[in-house]
Amino acid sequence: MTEAYVIGAGQTPFGAFPDESYRSLFQRAYESALESTDGTIDSDAVDEAVIGTLGVGGRQLGLSGPAVTEHVGLEGVPCTRVENACAAGGYAVRQAVQAVRSGMADLVVAGGFEVMTDMSGDLTKYWLGVSGETEWERLTGTTFAGVYAQMASAYMDRYGVDTEPFSRVAVKNHANGAKNPNAHLGFTCSLEDAEGGAPVADPLNLYHCCPTSDGAAVALVASEEFLEDYDGERIRVAGVGASSDPVGLADRDTYTGIPASERAAETAYEMAGIGPDDVDFAEVHDCFAIAEVLAYEDLGFCERGEAPSLLENGTTDLDGDLPVNPSGGLKSKGHPIGATGTGQVAEVFKQLTGNAGDRQLDDPQRGLTHNVGGSGGAAVVHVFERVMAE
Amino acid sequence: MTEAYVIGAGQTPFGAFPDESYRSLFQRAYESALESTDGTIDSDAVDEAVIGTLGVGGRQLGLSGPAVTEHVGLEGVPCTRVENACAAGGYAVRQAVQAVRSGMADLVVAGGFEVMTDMSGDLTKYWLGVSGETEWERLTGTTFAGVYAQMASAYMDRYGVDTEPFSRVAVKNHANGAKNPNAHLGFTCSLEDAEGGAPVADPLNLYHCCPTSDGAAVALVASEEFLEDYDGERIRVAGVGASSDPVGLADRDTYTGIPASERAAETAYEMAGIGPDDVDFAEVHDCFAIAEVLAYEDLGFCERGEAPSLLENGTTDLDGDLPVNPSGGLKSKGHPIGATGTGQVAEVFKQLTGNAGDRQLDDPQRGLTHNVGGSGGAAVVHVFERVMAE
Numbered sequence: 217m218t219e220a221y222v223i224g225a226g227q228t229p230f231g232a233f234p235d236e237s238y239r240s241l242f243q244r245a246y247e248s249a250l251e252s253t254d255g256t257i258d259s260d261a262v263d264e265a266v267i268g269t270l271g272v273g274g275r276q277l278g279l280s281g282p283a284v285t286e287h288v289g290l291e292g293v294p295c296t297r298v299e300n301a302c303a304a305g306g307y308a309v310r311q312a313v314q315a316v317r318s319g320m321a322d323l324v325v326a327g328g329f330e331v332m333t334d335m336s337g338d339l340t341k342y343w344l345g346v347s348g349e350t351e352w353e354r355l356t357g358t359t360f361a362g363v364y365a366q367m368a369s370a371y372m373d374r375y376g377v378d379t380e381p382f383s384r385v386a387v388k389n390h391a392n393g394a395k396n397p398n399a400h401l402g403f404t405c406s407l408e409d410a411e412g413g414a415p416v417a418d419p420l421n422l423y424h425c426c427p428t429s430d431g432a433a434v435a436l437v438a439s440e441e442f443l444e445d446y447d448g449e450r451i452r453v454a455g456v457g458a459s460s461d462p463v464g465l466a467d468r469d470t471y472t473g474i475p476a477s478e479r480a481a482e483t484a485y486e487m488a489g490i491g492p493d494d495v496d497f498a499e500v501h502d503c504f505a506i507a508e509v510l511a512y513e514d515l516g517f518c519e520r521g522e523a524p525s526l527l528e529n530g531t532t533d534l535d536g537d538l539p540v541n542p543s544g545g546l547k548s549k550g551h552p553i554g555a556t557g558t559g560q561v562a563e564v565f566k567q568l569t570g571n572a573g574d575r576q577l578d579d580p581q582r583g584l585t586h587n588v589g590g591s592g593g594a595a596v597v598h599v600f601e602r603v604m605a606e
Numbered sequence: 607m608t609e610a611y612v613i614g615a616g617q618t619p620f621g622a623f624p625d626e627s628y629r630s631l632f633q634r635a636y637e638s639a640l641e642s643t644d645g646t647i648d649s650d651a652v653d654e655a656v657i658g659t660l661g662v663g664g665r666q667l668g669l670s671g672p673a674v675t676e677h678v679g680l681e682g683v684p685c686t687r688v689e690n691a692c693a694a695g696g697y698a699v700r701q702a703v704q705a706v707r708s709g710m711a712d713l714v715v716a717g718g719f720e721v722m723t724d725m726s727g728d729l730t731k732y733w734l735g736v737s738g739e740t741e742w743e744r745l746t747g748t749t750f751a752g753v754y755a756q757m758a759s760a761y762m763d764r765y766g767v768d769t770e771p772f773s774r775v776a777v778k779n780h781a782n783g784a785k786n787p788n789a790h791l792g793f794t795c796s797l798e799d800a801e802g803g804a805p806v807a808d809p810l811n812l813y814h815c816c817p818t819s820d821g822a823a824v825a826l827v828a829s830e831e832f833l834e835d836y837d838g839e840r841i842r843v844a845g846v847g848a849s850s851d852p853v854g855l856a857d858r859d860t861y862t863g864i865p866a867s868e869r870a871a872e873t874a875y876e877m878a879g880i881g882p883d884d885v886d887f888a889e890v891h892d893c894f895a896i897a898e899v900l901a902y903e904d905l906g907f908c909e910r911g912e913a914p915s916l917l918e919n920g921t922t923d924l925d926g927d928l929p930v931n932p933s934g935g936l937k938s939k940g941h942p943i944g945a946t947g948t949g950q951v952a953e954v955f956k957q958l959t960g961n962a963g964d965r966q967l968d969d970p971q972r973g974l975t976h977n978v979g980g981s982g983g984a985a986v987v988h989v990f991e992r993v994m995a996e
Binding site for chain 2: 265270271274275276277278279280281282283285286290291292293294295296297298299300301302307310311313314315316317318319320346347348349350456458459460461462463467475476479480589590593594596
């Protein structure tokens, strides 16, 4: 069985880009990934492509994968679109890893994209809503923020906390994103700012919600065989885990955790032969601040109910023992749905190869990515390890 | 590297089922696949699921894979939705093969579904149109039938034939489908009937077009390791090939062939170590009759321009040397988009294990499936071989 490696990754800035299309954004991300290999890789080397997108806006509902790969000159290459709502990008990376490990491809483009800022608020609400459950959530009027608000309420009730942990997520992630030139919301905020945000879905306020963004991100996944003739940077895909769960929140076992995340992490840790204590930093799915709080506990970074203290004592700050979302996360960096999971991998690649600029961590050896679909109907976790170039 | 096998497959009837939902149809197909293993396999054995659907009707646009797997008790199992328009099901099978060969799963559910008959004609036209190119085809008013009509016109012009070859496809596939209890349009028709159908998109008439259908189909893909403790029927996945191409017809190299099909077949033949002459029968993508004509040539069953003579001399009839679409194909069996590719595999499994009833072929050893996305933006080909149960 060949191992899989990421040998390059890149992304567009995340934000609002009225002059770009989904194709031009994908092209910019793809070129950025190729550039990250110091220009040593070009399209001729690509054996396969896997593209994650929810298809927000319905621009090209069918064949949206080939529609972007043809635009960058990859026509002819096998291309599959994958969709698991907000985890589409993470699953694209996972499928690329399977393609490589299957022996059917030596270099796979794992990409993701979304264009979300060119539509009305009602249409945005619709396209976010389709990532939740249809009959009992969206069609009953429950917004996507409303689903996470129910999880936030349940957490506050169970552990006797207020909204301060959510606000601390915002403060930390905006501080990190302010150091990331690709961040959509690259401003800093105070705890007072974050506590005083306008209500969105009680108890979540504006500072507890990520933006909707345009953007694309691409990772290049290669086999061991490919690396025999390649001298550039690479990080090893040490662990991969995924799990599903009922799409509707009411059908799950708990409101104060995401069981799919917990199972995905267990699988990824087992494959990597490590535990959560061995992770040096993580990019986690903070679509709403409560999601980052739950992630700490689902991923085993602390016991149940202890996530607020990790935020309070600075453990997950950029200079803490376990930095979480050094990129700024979905909260500050942005959340162009299909691009989010591949964008997380781009951040880990940059951190593990020492190319993360002002937000570079101190010599990290191992990074984790965590991408959630909907409110937890799907989750995917990857563990990446630094490898010295030969 | 482990090989991949199909150890069970089943489907719902294809047709119009106003009392069924996409979830209930998937459940029936899944149970049918489990039953095909003589009840020796249950959900506890399943490691992963890959679900193909275009999402026609927009019932659950996000997380439509987990939405059906949770319904059959597979919550917790990693589940990925794949979409490559009408080839979604074939790509689901291909991804299941990669999952098995990657060593990350020993038994994978490859499923597909679609519900298409509960909407207005305009809405059906929209949802078929999204499988074509958006800006230069759908939004300019070109219907999906219209795209294939352009290919039919080009073929007629290049080779100096009339619509008779298309009508012969209809006659043959309806004759086969009449022997298939799962067929949507299980009636026979004469060449005179087929030549006299009402115009749809000139030169294609009603008999040259497949119906829109509801349905689901599931194949169970297993590893060699899984088979060590399994005594039931199995067929070997000998070859897999896929390719992409520009989504819009006008951007392709030819109108009288589907280059993605040709490349996908080359890859599948090479992996299987065979040529087209070694194929005993095939299930090909005949969404419109011209598509079956092109498939004969793209798959190497004959030289360019010779497909009409294969139809005229009965080579591809049920009792011919190379039966094509013994199930009735999309034309008669039906075309519930996401289920079509997995339904093809269900037919091949039945034929190779001697369970095809009135349409059973005489001791076939090797069968091919060919599934096309859109008008050729994606194509996937599988070669399956009979294996004696131990």
